[in-house]
Amino acid sequence: MKHVSPDFHQARVVVVGDLMLDRFYFGKTKRISPEAPVPVVNVERLEDIPGGAANVAMNIASLGANCRLSGITGQDEAAAVLQQRLLSVGVDCLFHQSPDYPTIIKSRVISAHQQLLRLDFETPFAADVWQGMQSLSKSLLADARVLVLSDYQKGTLAEPQYWIQQAHQQGMTVLVDPKGNDFGKYRGADVITPNMAEFEAVVGAVHSEAELVEKARQLLAEFDIKALLITRSEHGMTLISDGEAEFHLPAIAKEVADVTGAGDTVIATLASALAAGQTLEQSVTLANVAASIVVSKLGTATVSAPELNSEFARHQGDHNSDHSFAGAVTVEQLKIAVEQAKKRGEKVVFTNGCFDILHAGHVSYLHQARAQGDRLVVAINTDESVTKLKGPGRPINPAERRKIVLAGLADVDWVTCFEGDTPEDLLREIKPDVLVKGGDYDKKGVVGWEIVEGYGGEVKVMGLVDNCSTTAIVNKINQK
Known part of the structure; x- marks a missing residue:
């Protein structure tokens, strides 16, 4: 709009x-x-x-x-x-x-x-x-x-x-x-x-x-x-x-x-x-x-x-068109927003992660992900899931605060929280055009790759910024 x-x-x-x-x-x-x-x-x-x-x-x-x-x-x-x-x-x-x-x-x-x-x-x-x-x-x-x-x-x-x-x-x-x-x-x-x-x-x-x-x-x-x-x-x-x-x-x-x-x-x-x-x-x-x-x-x-x-x-950036405003959304609202975006011919990009303490590596990665299409969805792990993945004491920031930080980035259109240990159910529901993950592994190491390619979507692996790690940041703080 x-x-x-x-x-x-x-x-x-x-x-x-x-x-x-x-x-x-x-x-x-x-x-x-x-x-x-x-x-x-x-x-x-x-x-x-x-x-x-x-x-x-x-x-x-x-x-x-x-x-x-x-x-x-x-x-x-x-x-x-x-x-x-x-x-x-x-x-x-x-x-x-x-x-x-x-x-x-x-x-x-x-x-x-x-x-x-x-x-x-x-x-x-x-x-x-x-x-x-x-x-x-x-x-x-x-x-x-x-x-x-x-x-x-x-x-x-x-x-x-x-x-x-x-x-x-x-x-x-x-x-x-x-x-x-x-x-x-x-x-x-x-x-x-x-x-x-x-x-x-x-x-x-x-x-x-x-x-x-x-x-x-x-x-x-x-x-x-x-x-x-x-x-x-x-x-x-x-x-x-x-x-x-x-x-x-x-x-x-x-x-x-x-x-x-x-x-x-x-x-x-x-x-x-x-x-x-x-x-x-x-x-x-x-x-x-x-x-x-x-x-x-x-x-x-x-x-x-x-x-x-x-x-x-x-x-309101140039990439935000008429029916969907950038921000944190429920899964149901995300489904509606993605459906509207697709009807307008927009390519929807999806990525997921913990995004506990946002750092330069995250920002660079999300910018790369956003460049793969017209809209970027970021799905974050629940607090319980982060604890299971990262151990006691994590996350540092609860889900609501992580969503606030991510929603403030110009490259991010929608932020939501997915239930369970993986975003596979969410991928089946919204069917993004592109699934993006950061790392140095083959695309078949990306969780949900077979779901996305199964309905004709793309899977892409983005490079990460060297020497940027949330765990390293937490460890450095704990040493002081």
Whole structure:
């Protein structure tokens, strides 16, 4: 997919949903309280950050898009802080301030980058409180292209159908970040963005990619929804659209610092990109990149347009074409990605190994392997398999970290983990065009050579860089 940076400054998005203030107390912990077996935190800093639907609005503003926000608050200090923070980044606030309810506050105590305690201050809204927002709807929806409904089940979206119908009358696209086990209340929405747990709460347990797609399509038909974007943590995202082939995006492998607000970033980026004229698949691809950025940050965070474009460019090389993004994948996702690549006429190269401590020899070898075709699959041994091959104390790096390092290399398209001692079952499943192995032996010494040549594939042996060995590196470290 050729990437053209969206002009977010032309995008106009409306957010309606549950507003809250995320309040963080930061400090050091040096002793245990004499009153109870709990740590004493000497608070050094207080930080207030808009949360819930307000965090969606902050993310939209951070990208440079125009955002109008509405929800229910109290008539209190927290509402004033929330509005001030939002106005400071250009969010247009049309709040319904109720004298009968306090603004929702979620307070967290943080020490040494660790959350020690969370305190929630909230009173559930009565079912009819949201009706006070109806008088705002005309000015709220004027001149916008996309409406986001950010539902945290606090009561602001007690009647989402009102907003869906109002928006469609204005010709707007409606996106919903849902809550609860009844998606019928979002009937007619254009895109719903549940995470995997929320999706399974509605459709039941999902055991395979095929079952996920089947149940998603049933949901689309039942509730007249145009598309579902299911966010799947380390398994990436899957977009199921009415009348279109499923679109899978593997997660972009990164160290995760905090997943707080990742769903808000996804729907904010999706909405902003759609409002800026991007297609749904282009917008989802950008949302996937944005999610990878925000989970690497601590706390409720946002993503800027320069960050998004820079990260997209880093992961999107000329060899990455339209339906498969580089990254760590499950075996099922790999099968789908390889099938799509072959349909586009791309030659798929496969190699495998432990790749415990990545060194110059590995990098050179993978570059050689990548040159044998259009796509490179790297399959790594499980931790148990590495221990069996290399002995106690190995691997140094567990599988998830090995995948992160490999996925960061420009020459690698997909990284997966294979079960068992050899990748023979995986070779039978994905049938790569070329099997590559590094070493000084004949190709018949390559595990799986007969499988690959049996269906007409090639087997190639690449040279290795002299004096490069993970075992030698480990031994040298142990000598010091």
